[in-house]
Amino acid sequence: MENEVRSSKRRAAPALLQLKIELEWIEPVIWRRFVVPETLTLGKLHDVIQVVMGWENCHLHEFDIAGGRYGISDPEFEWEEETVRSERRVRLVTALRGKKSFRYIYDFGDHWEHRIKVEKVLPPDPAFESVLCLAGANACPPEDVGGSSAYMNFVEAISDPEHRDHDDIMEWFAGPFDPAAFDLEDVKLRLRRIKL
16 A cells, blocks of 8 residues: 555656757757756756757856746846746746747857757656757857857868968967867766756
8 A cells, every 4th residue: 555655656757858959050050969858947958958069058048938038037138028037947848838949048148049949759768867868960169259150260260270360269269179079978978967
């Protein structure tokens, strides 16, 4: 009887969502495909996006989902009629309200806009313990590079020693950069640190 009571109190495993995220206005496309539980909070989804994309979590961000704005409120950026709701307790499935795509903006200065699509709804898996990254392509831009057009100039300049900005870019970045790099195994390892 006691075991029956315990098992009835256990929550059913949530459905899983296969998501694809793409960074807008960059060619070739920087993208990742990953799986999360539908009950993941938007705050945790932010943590996941930072890892899968390769960002360093140095800037403000915001989700735009089904007409709602979610993030961490910042009075300097608030408009009276456009309040940002806290992301901490809002679950992805609740925010989606049946929608299949949404936006995530990171770094309001550089304005990195990401488009996220729900590609598949997968059945619950009681053994699912951490977010799973399935695939991806191309490196995340460096933090504070200046946005999409500045990133394209950065890639050209760092790749061409004859480029007029090459020396300045090399001094600022201080290291090699491969725009085609993506290390799936490293991403998987870092995702294991995020508690669901």
